[in-house]
Amino acid sequence: MSTVRRVTAAVRASLAVAVLTILLAAAAPAHAADTSVPVQAAHLASRLRTDPVYVTDQLPREVPRSMAPAFAELAERTGVPTYVLVLPFWSTDGTTLLDAVHDRLGRDGLYVLLDESGVTDAAAYGVRAPTDDAVTVASYELPYDAGPLRSFQRFTEAVAQGPEKAAERAEAARDRYDAGNEPADMYIGPSDRENQSFLTGIALTAVPLSILILVPYVRRWRRGLPGAQARQRPVRRARAWIVPAVALLSAAAIAATAPTVFDQTRSSAAPTPTPADLTARADRVAAGLKQNPVYADPESPQLLDARQRARLHDRIRTFVRSDGGGPVYVALVPQLPEDESAGDSELFAAAVHHRVGRDGVYVVADPFNGMIDVVNHGLRLDSIDLYFDLPESIAYGDEAADKADDHLMAERLDRLMTHLDKSPRTEEPEALSDPVPAPNPRTATVLPPLFSGEFWPGLFMGAVVTVILFVVVSGVLGMVARALRRRTPEPTSSLPLSQPSTPTTRFLRRTARTELRALTRDFTAHQPEAASATHTRAADCREAAMLLAGVNRDTNRLADAPTATTDPATLVALIVLARAGRAALADDVEDLVCGVNPLHGPAETRRDVRVSATERNRRRWLPVCTRCLNAAIADPSSVPALLLTLPAPTGDGRVPYDEAGGASAAVREGVPRLVRRVREATVTAR
Incomplete structure (x- = not known):
C-alpha cells in the first residue's frame, strides 16, 4: 500500500511540474510584454526624481536635451507640481506610461508626455488641472509644425487659466477646426523655398520685360485705333526714358520686396543642437555595451525577457570562442529620422564602435519597427554580405513577426547568431567603408537663400512668360482692334x-x-x-x-x-x-x-x-x-x-x-x- 501511495505521489508531482512548465512557457511572451512598461516607468521615474523635466537623447534634431531648461520654465506657470517627459512617438501608450511613472515616482502632480511634434497626453494625480482641455488647446490651436515647445506653452497657458476658461478655449478651438479653419503651417520646406525662388526669378524678368515690350506696343496699338490720329498728342523725346526707368524701378522693387514677402529662414521649429546633444545617445549606448554585450534601450519597449537574454549571451560567448569569431554587440535602440544619425543604422553602429573601442559585429535592432542591421567592424567576416545580403527573415521578419508585439526579436536574433556561426571566414579582418555622414543638424533646418537654386532658371522662364504674355496680349488687342474698326469708322481728320x-x-x-x-x-x-x-x-x-x-x-x-x-x-x-x-x-x-x-x-x-x-x-x-x-x-x-x-x-x-x-x-x-x-x-x- 505504501508503495502505491509513493507511486501516486510521484505521478502527481510529475504532473504538477509538467503543468507548471507549460504555464510558464505560455506566459513567457506575455511576461516580456508586461515588463516593458514597468522597465520604462522605473527608468523614467528615476530620472524625474532627479529633475522634473526629462528630455530624451534620441531626438536631438527636433528636441535636443539642451531644451530642458525652457520646458522647466514653462512648467512653473501651471501653478502645480509638473513633471515633463519628452520621448519618441512610438515609445508606448501615453496614459499607461504616465500611470506607471506616477506609481513608481510616488509624487502627486501634473504629468505631461510630449513627442517630437507636441503634447500627446497629460494626467493629473492629486491636483486639479484641466488636462484634457489643455491637450485639446495645444493640439487644435497650433499647426502640426509648431514644435513641442510652443505646444507645451499653449498647454501651460490653458492649465493656468483654470477649468472653465480652458474648457471654453478648447471648445472654440474644436469648432474652428471642424469648420475647416485649421491653423496655417508656420514653416515651409526646401521645395517651397525652391518654388519661391523660381517665382521670384520669373517676376524679376517678366515684369520689367513686359513693361519694356508691352507699353510701347499698346501705344502703337492705340495709335492704330479709329480716331487715334486725331487724339494723338505730340510725344516729347525727353520723356522716352520713362518706360525704361519704370521697368528698372519695378525690377528693383521686386528684388527688394521679395525677401520681405518670403521672409522664412528655417524649415522647422527645431533649435540648433549642441555637440553634447549629438553625442549623448551614442555615449550612453557605448557605455552600456562596455558593461554588457546586449543593451536594451530603457526608454523603449523591452523585447527580450531574462531567459531570452541569457540564451543570447550564451550564443555570443559561443561565437567569440569559434574559429574566426569575435565579440558581438547587440543594441536594441530605435533608429529615428530625428536622432543624431538621421535614422542611419550603419552610421550609428560606427559611432558606437568608435566609442566602445573594440572590434566585433555590431547589431542594431530597432524595437519600434523590428528591423535588424548587422555591421562588421574588424572580424574575419564578409562585411558587405552581412550588411546588404542578410536574409530577410532575419533583417525584416516574416508575417508572424509583423503581427507579434515583440517582432519575434529573440527568435530572429537567435537565427542571426546561427547565420554568423555559418558565415564563411575571410583571410583578413574586414570592415565597411566609412558611412556617409548624416546631414548637418546645424544647417539642415536652414532654408537656402531666396536668390539661389531655382532662382536662376526662373529668370529664364520670366523671359519665356513675357513672350507668351506678348503673344496673348497682341492676339487679344488684335481682336479688339478689329471689332472696333468694324463698329467705329476712322475720323475724317485721321x-x-x-x-x-x-x-x-x-x-x-x-x-x-x-x-x-x-x-x-x-x-x-x-x-x-x-x-x-x-x-x-x-x-x-x-x-x-x-x-x-x-x-x-x-x-x-x-x-x-x-x-x-x-x-x-x-x-x-x-x-x-x-x-x-x-x-x-x-x-x-x-x-x-x-x-x-x-x-x-x-x-x-x-x-x-x-x-x-x-x-x-x-x-x-x-x-x-x-x-x-x-x-x-x-x-x-x-x-x-x-x-x-x-x-x-x-x-x-x-x-x-x-x-x-x-x-x-x-x-x-x-x-x-x-x-x-x-x-x-x-x-x-x-
Whole structure:
C-alpha cells in the first residue's frame, strides 16, 4: 500500500511540474510584454526624481536635451507640481506610461508626455488641472509644425487659466477646426523655398520685360485705333526714358520686396543642437555595451525577457570562442529620422564602435519597427554580405513577426547568431567603408537663400512668360482692334495718315462694311423735322451706297453687305459715298475727295501733281487733301507713291484706281457726280 501511495505521489508531482512548465512557457511572451512598461516607468521615474523635466537623447534634431531648461520654465506657470517627459512617438501608450511613472515616482502632480511634434497626453494625480482641455488647446490651436515647445506653452497657458476658461478655449478651438479653419503651417520646406525662388526669378524678368515690350506696343496699338490720329498728342523725346526707368524701378522693387514677402529662414521649429546633444545617445549606448554585450534601450519597449537574454549571451560567448569569431554587440535602440544619425543604422553602429573601442559585429535592432542591421567592424567576416545580403527573415521578419508585439526579436536574433556561426571566414579582418555622414543638424533646418537654386532658371522662364504674355496680349488687342474698326469708322481728320495706298480687297470690304453700317446708324438717328440740303445729300449718298452694296433699301440685309461685292473699284466708291453721307449729317458737305487717294477723305484744293514715278512730265490737275498737297509742294516725286492702286481685275498686279473701271472712275469728279453715275448705272442695268 505504501508503495502505491509513493507511486501516486510521484505521478502527481510529475504532473504538477509538467503543468507548471507549460504555464510558464505560455506566459513567457506575455511576461516580456508586461515588463516593458514597468522597465520604462522605473527608468523614467528615476530620472524625474532627479529633475522634473526629462528630455530624451534620441531626438536631438527636433528636441535636443539642451531644451530642458525652457520646458522647466514653462512648467512653473501651471501653478502645480509638473513633471515633463519628452520621448519618441512610438515609445508606448501615453496614459499607461504616465500611470506607471506616477506609481513608481510616488509624487502627486501634473504629468505631461510630449513627442517630437507636441503634447500627446497629460494626467493629473492629486491636483486639479484641466488636462484634457489643455491637450485639446495645444493640439487644435497650433499647426502640426509648431514644435513641442510652443505646444507645451499653449498647454501651460490653458492649465493656468483654470477649468472653465480652458474648457471654453478648447471648445472654440474644436469648432474652428471642424469648420475647416485649421491653423496655417508656420514653416515651409526646401521645395517651397525652391518654388519661391523660381517665382521670384520669373517676376524679376517678366515684369520689367513686359513693361519694356508691352507699353510701347499698346501705344502703337492705340495709335492704330479709329480716331487715334486725331487724339494723338505730340510725344516729347525727353520723356522716352520713362518706360525704361519704370521697368528698372519695378525690377528693383521686386528684388527688394521679395525677401520681405518670403521672409522664412528655417524649415522647422527645431533649435540648433549642441555637440553634447549629438553625442549623448551614442555615449550612453557605448557605455552600456562596455558593461554588457546586449543593451536594451530603457526608454523603449523591452523585447527580450531574462531567459531570452541569457540564451543570447550564451550564443555570443559561443561565437567569440569559434574559429574566426569575435565579440558581438547587440543594441536594441530605435533608429529615428530625428536622432543624431538621421535614422542611419550603419552610421550609428560606427559611432558606437568608435566609442566602445573594440572590434566585433555590431547589431542594431530597432524595437519600434523590428528591423535588424548587422555591421562588421574588424572580424574575419564578409562585411558587405552581412550588411546588404542578410536574409530577410532575419533583417525584416516574416508575417508572424509583423503581427507579434515583440517582432519575434529573440527568435530572429537567435537565427542571426546561427547565420554568423555559418558565415564563411575571410583571410583578413574586414570592415565597411566609412558611412556617409548624416546631414548637418546645424544647417539642415536652414532654408537656402531666396536668390539661389531655382532662382536662376526662373529668370529664364520670366523671359519665356513675357513672350507668351506678348503673344496673348497682341492676339487679344488684335481682336479688339478689329471689332472696333468694324463698329467705329476712322475720323475724317485721321484718314490721310491711316489709309493705305495699296489696300487689299479684304481691307476695302471691311472698311466699306464699317462705313455703310455707320452711315445707316447715323442716318436713322438723324431725322430732322424739316428737310435740309445736308440731309438730302446724306440721303442721296446713302441711297447710292445701298445700290452699290446690292441691298437697295432693305437694311435687314445690311449685315451681309457688301459681302457679295468683291470689285475693289466698287468698294472704293461705296466707301467714298458712305463717308460723304456721314459728313453731310454732320453739316459738312463734301463735294470733292482727294484725287490722289480717295480714301484720304475730302480735298482741300486742286493741284497739278505728278502721277508717275518714271515719267516726270506725266501730271494731272487733281483735287488733293492736306497730306498730298504738302507732299506735292515739299517733294513732288513722292506723290506717285501716295496714288491709290487697286488689285487688277485680272488678278495680276495693281492698277490706278481710276483705271480699274466701275464707279471709281467718277470718284475724283466729285460726290454729286458719283451719285448720278451710280443711279444711271442702276437704271441702265434694269
